Amino acid sequence: MATQPVSENRSLNEECGIFGVWGHQSAADLTYYGLHALQHRGQEGAGIVANKQGRLWQERGLGLLSDVFSDPSRLQHLQGQSAIGHVRYATAGSGGIENIQPLMVNFSDMQLSLAHNGNITNALSLRRSLEQNGAIFQSSSDTEVLLHLIRRSSAPTFYDKLKDALRTVRGGFAFLLLTPTAMYAALDPHGFRPFVVGQMPDGQYIVTSETAALNAVGATFIRDVQPGELITIDQHGLKIDHYTTNTDLHIDAMEYIYFARPDSDIYGVNVHTARKRMGRLLAAEQPVEADLVVGVPNSSLSAAMGFAEAAGLPNEMGLVKNQYIARTFIEPTQERRERAVRMKLSAVPSVVAGKRVVLVDDSIVRGTTSKFIVWMLREAGASEVHIRIASPAFKYPSFYGVDMQTTEELLAANYSMTEMQEMLGVDSLAFLSVDGLVEAIDLPYEGNGTGLTTAYFDGHYPSPIYDYEPTLADAKADGLVDFQPEPTTTYHPNQVASLQKQQLQDAQTVG
Amino acid sequence: MATQPVSENRSLNEECGIFGVWGHQSAADLTYYGLHALQHRGQEGAGIVANKQGRLWQERGLGLLSDVFSDPSRLQHLQGQSAIGHVRYATAGSGGIENIQPLMVNFSDMQLSLAHNGNITNALSLRRSLEQNGAIFQSSSDTEVLLHLIRRSSAPTFYDKLKDALRTVRGGFAFLLLTPTAMYAALDPHGFRPFVVGQMPDGQYIVTSETAALNAVGATFIRDVQPGELITIDQHGLKIDHYTTNTDLHIDAMEYIYFARPDSDIYGVNVHTARKRMGRLLAAEQPVEADLVVGVPNSSLSAAMGFAEAAGLPNEMGLVKNQYIARTFIEPTQERRERAVRMKLSAVPSVVAGKRVVLVDDSIVRGTTSKFIVWMLREAGASEVHIRIASPAFKYPSFYGVDMQTTEELLAANYSMTEMQEMLGVDSLAFLSVDGLVEAIDLPYEGNGTGLTTAYFDGHYPSPIYDYEPTLADAKADGLVDFQPEPTTTYHPNQVASLQKQQLQDAQTVG
Amino acid sequence: MATQPVSENRSLNEECGIFGVWGHQSAADLTYYGLHALQHRGQEGAGIVANKQGRLWQERGLGLLSDVFSDPSRLQHLQGQSAIGHVRYATAGSGGIENIQPLMVNFSDMQLSLAHNGNITNALSLRRSLEQNGAIFQSSSDTEVLLHLIRRSSAPTFYDKLKDALRTVRGGFAFLLLTPTAMYAALDPHGFRPFVVGQMPDGQYIVTSETAALNAVGATFIRDVQPGELITIDQHGLKIDHYTTNTDLHIDAMEYIYFARPDSDIYGVNVHTARKRMGRLLAAEQPVEADLVVGVPNSSLSAAMGFAEAAGLPNEMGLVKNQYIARTFIEPTQERRERAVRMKLSAVPSVVAGKRVVLVDDSIVRGTTSKFIVWMLREAGASEVHIRIASPAFKYPSFYGVDMQTTEELLAANYSMTEMQEMLGVDSLAFLSVDGLVEAIDLPYEGNGTGLTTAYFDGHYPSPIYDYEPTLADAKADGLVDFQPEPTTTYHPNQVASLQKQQLQDAQTVG
């Protein structure tokens, strides 16, 4: 009998979160508090690297931040003037300590540390090419590729080597690098991931994944990192440069729908407000006769507020979330799955009994949890249950930093609306439209397109996906995807087209 | 440098939670899941005693349930057909493992285990009397008194000894006892604590603190345990008896306001619904010109919903709670206190900036957290902040199972409304009236009075408080309390009137 | 698969060790170092109670001293001017934390702590009697009886209550008691256990089980505690008193043979020197033609030295002991038993191959380890193996503080010399005579008898054994024991004659 933390049953996994601060006397402590505010972006591992009197020191471990640093001496070891940190989501099979970031290497002439949020789509090709040239990889993380590219670049300076390496990797990435003399931040050319710069009251700079982490440490928001930027922070202050100008904003819409905290702003849009608008527009697009609205706590509470207000229905607490960490013990799978949901969520009979309930959820991925929630509401006496999803149907795989690289398990990719309605056991089912989503987010973007990546919903991928093409080819063969990427300038020679899907899964890690 | 879990900064501490099941093959597992649903009632310790082939086995430890049972072998050791469990809140100084319940004693002729939720008001007198007669107490818990009273009773049978002991203790208590041959449940004559009976689909009986725990294990609610009842569950089924008929319901109003889960029903009233009504009535009693309503998550969200609906204002997520366990490291006290709040709560600038905010909270005890929340909202740009408290002002000490036995730290006991408004830094401050509270709870009770204990707010104590009289005398001397208890029939001879306050604090433990 | 520390395979278990110091500013640290020197007397639990500014504080845990105190804050918690400590051997089934000593009780009028080395032979009777009068025992340890006897004594002062209690218990015991105002040491009327007083260079007094612990902390030996003494150490210095003068020295011979450290002196006799003399006399009594002598490390090295010198044979390292803690994983029992021995001991082929070996061991209890050692020596090529045991054959049960209360597992109690020789697979087998043992120890005692308890070997028990009489009756029925105890003055009325053996085993704990 072994324990299994219930959080693993999450249907769609977040990506990673990163935080860095330069020149502050409590750098590691601030990083700890900042990472705590980003814990929702990764619960499987955490680490901090700090610069203490010209040397980098690393502490990292498996599990939640508070577990990794439960021994206070670990933070004490990291006292110094600058630090970067990482919280991590790990795919199955990649859970070893060697993959926990920030990665750190000790060259005889310099020390370098690296934290990454995203997914490098040509990592496998690059790794094979590097190994054929004698490189030894210690981790199975795609992140390590960048270190080898920097090390092997023939450019004259570290800064040029870094630019060289950034131009070689593909996909979605926000990188933080720390050396004894500077901190660097770089964002991919499409800006798939949120990445912001802030400033402490005394002027020290912070770069991190979400503005919520700035609030958590008492810092002020300065600006979003822009696609293609390479930012240097050192004793001379902050310098903004570009490693490429061939950029095109495509921030991942899932950040607004699901990943980011409601109190974060991304490119000027507050996430809670966007979610509430998704709920409002959903109520307008897909009205329903009902007695009350119930949101799935906690992620769907904003959308439920918006839906209830627009529909003129009372918003009730028909589902209650247990705020304590749940652990189930091994039971036959189905029983355990139900147990896990029951330990996290309870339906409230005295609220829903005899009532027609609109259940508002932010998304449906596999549908297993939704199905059980519906069952619990009916068990508690709800007379009707109507699901309204505050985002479009999730039909296509993702390759830019989300753990959903095949469509096999996606409910909406495999079943019709009628089939889904039946499988979930609901009286009606409806999704927000893609246009509604774009309108709800209302990104103040003036370039071509929407500035958003909505590939999950419409199959339009904004950039080539390199090593994942065989995967996507499978999806295309199933008639799912109409992929027409825009051309990009700097293809890498090692691009391969015929990798086996299994190999990809073996080697792949989301950072 | 040492770590401090942030949860200790809670301004008012919950009491304990208990759960017992008889005759089920997964008794210990059910107890674990039930206690998980009651974790909000006590986070400092947890334990389970199970009856395995006629012998009782105990596992207990300090910390959260999931920590105590993180080693799965601990639950495995408890396999058997019946079990009782306990989650515990511990006052400072009483945190030793020997106080963690269920307590267990091995007599040469029987085994007995005991779990308790409440506070025995004559425990200190009884303990002194027992010690003078040679008793040795191992714990500092008031709960152990009952074991000695049972053991020393001259009644002929265990059942009669138990009744004898129950008639001797005073105060608020819900007891669960487990022997190798039966489980017993007893509630105090005023029914201060919630206590319910449920049934598993296959008929096995459960007795526990809240209906939420019944839902969590898939059991059906049968009835509330009534004041003065002694219930026996054994191989012959369930037997309801009374150890006294001199009863008078006075369920603690704080259970509805703050302690119980929103999905629990107490004496037929759903807690979320009662809270929402508190919010509605508060909006009617204390209206305010404002742009939006913000509830303090998570405990005040129901009241905020009610307030917003009644006031016709949008209910917004202007405060976000971090769902992960926070740990602060030792810093100068004020800094650490703020850090602790910041790690739990964030104000959302893009929601509240430039807005007149109604901040709805369930209660104010010391006011320190409220003050900092107001400060965060202003820092985030709120133009006005109006606090509306969905319960009356908390002015009097409590002796029936809540950790607030002096008025020294109670904000409302020591300052006028104007002073409080200034201290909290708000534009206005208002509380729900006691009448509004009673109306919102709307208890279907047909006896004398309201069926509620509202002593916190009005100083009317429904029963003598024995060993705490000196404490109360202090409060009276300050002109705070107009205490006129009704007479009760079975006074205990050991009642003492002149104990020193300090001694009381040393010896006192809330179960 | 679970781990099993190899040390559990020890054939005869040591008793407990105790250490106390009064008035020293590093009292807890000294106690820690003293207990470390006594670790051989008990490895299953350890604890220290210290007097810190008038209050007693306790730290205790399961396992080795270094494990229990691996967190340095545990010792820090115990800073104060006096302390007592205990290392414990626990019988199966009594391994709970509640049995770990020093025991501590908090009465409303005083605090008291107790550490015990020995075995109270009328503990079960006393416990039953006390329970019938309402006492509640928390531990299953026989030690707790003394606390209840003190508490219930009708004598006027604590000191008189203590004397009263000491006169009521029977068997072998060395007690250390600590209160906020004094430390007390008491030894049973036969002096079964070693117990010594020492003094630090600055004059502070220490009382402990062995002189080795005095050496370990840099203290000087002052005197052996005498049978029947009650010693008080407080701010006025050291006071020697007697709670009884009906005394008769019978120090346990096994302390010299096996339990005590070779560097300890007991009643003026150095243990190593006594063992070496046992080896010399054994060589004289039981000569053998051989090439070399091999002692079983570490306990038999002194005896082997003596045997080799007397026999004129080379003393060789034919068996090597691994100095690191061994842990075996669960395997079929016989395999695991062999594995456990192999992990602790290795035979050295290049030393013993082709040689006639005299294997010197201190004792044979069950014979299983000896049998395997013989097998290893033969596997390593020894041409002959002759066992010489440096103590008499162990045939009778022990009741004064050693874990061997039945004769079922005693090899010598159940088999003839010829049978044993065959079972062990040796070319010859011989034991030291009882007279030889007494001569080797050479106790400077001038009373009646030898001053030694040799009941293991000859069945002469120096005092009634109360609750164990049924056990002994079984042994007598088998024709093993010729028990004729001397009369003693103060029989206890609760003595019972017909207890079942199983009950005894359940309730019995060696301290």
Next chain:
Amino acid sequence: MATQPVSENRSLNEECGIFGVWGHQSAADLTYYGLHALQHRGQEGAGIVANKQGRLWQERGLGLLSDVFSDPSRLQHLQGQSAIGHVRYATAGSGGIENIQPLMVNFSDMQLSLAHNGNITNALSLRRSLEQNGAIFQSSSDTEVLLHLIRRSSAPTFYDKLKDALRTVRGGFAFLLLTPTAMYAALDPHGFRPFVVGQMPDGQYIVTSETAALNAVGATFIRDVQPGELITIDQHGLKIDHYTTNTDLHIDAMEYIYFARPDSDIYGVNVHTARKRMGRLLAAEQPVEADLVVGVPNSSLSAAMGFAEAAGLPNEMGLVKNQYIARTFIEPTQERRERAVRMKLSAVPSVVAGKRVVLVDDSIVRGTTSKFIVWMLREAGASEVHIRIASPAFKYPSFYGVDMQTTEELLAANYSMTEMQEMLGVDSLAFLSVDGLVEAIDLPYEGNGTGLTTAYFDGHYPSPIYDYEPTLADAKADGLVDFQPEPTTTYHPNQVASLQKQQLQDAQTVG
């Protein structure tokens, strides 16, 4: 206050121990038991890599073997048919988990694991050269160099790459490599480290550091690995090859004196027997008038036996070693040092008081422990203390796998015999001669020279020491060393002569 295991105070640190087995169904378990028998060779870390169905799995950690594998699931994870393991001694600053062996790398086309006992003298040069060519090192261990050399070799097959790499490294090394298809063992051309092949009763091959590990698992000794050999063990059995024939046996004499277990045989010589002969010859070379002989337990007991027998003096247990792990808490350094010795060793007053003692020790390195032992013997009443060291004076640094690379702390390198005698506080001091040492070991070697490395004592280094030359140059400048290495054939081009000593110390790790 932090704890410090006393074992760190060891004056001369052992090297590492390695163990490998091929084709046995309990491969990981055997490796565990084998490493347990080698624990004396390294206590700071342990690890095992096993081949389970064609994939290598690694478990490793800091601390003793029994700590690293205290969770039995770690061994369970390693079930498979072959395994290699390592126990490690780590120099200060190199204690990270990434340095714990066996190292493991996952190439996209193969897996490789490596365990190393020794010290590569040109590791720093090689590492710099490799890094300049783009290599990234994860560990600071010299062992990792071999992996990069294999990976970057241009030879066509893995076997040829391995030979290439073995020909490039210099110094003392015994390597075990495991791939999914074979196990390899290689010894340096001078055979500095012991390395033996054994066989299980069912024919499976084992290669390990000492024969004691063969005994521990029930295996039979087959042969010593010879200098320059490369042995392959796979499904076809055992194949012996040479990667070089330019070999010259120089087994480290310290293995006989101090490092190896007394029950091991090295090149046919039993270690206990050699030590006993060292004691005999020492008694002949350096006789002394005395009453008794006392050996320092445990390492010097063999030599003391030999001395006592040759001198005709009684061998007594005047010093007793505590067999339990000692931990001291932080105290002022000198006090703590003494405390650490006291916790490990006690002098026995009743043995030594008034006696002239010959204290036999195996070696003197820094002399601090010896000095304190002498002091303890005098405190215990010894009238005279004469030290006799059963090896020559230790004057020169070591570079082939022992942690003593400077002479700064070597007592004998810095003081005359008279000075040492005074510093130690002894009545006389004498060492065994180098000739006596060679005669005592009596190696059955028929090549040039003695077959032994005695550089510690005479400064004759059998091979160039490459990166350590600056260190040695310092020693030469002090007039200590008359280094004239024999020429060797295959110099490496990267040899550097002017490295700074500090850099060397930073980078250096003994495997």
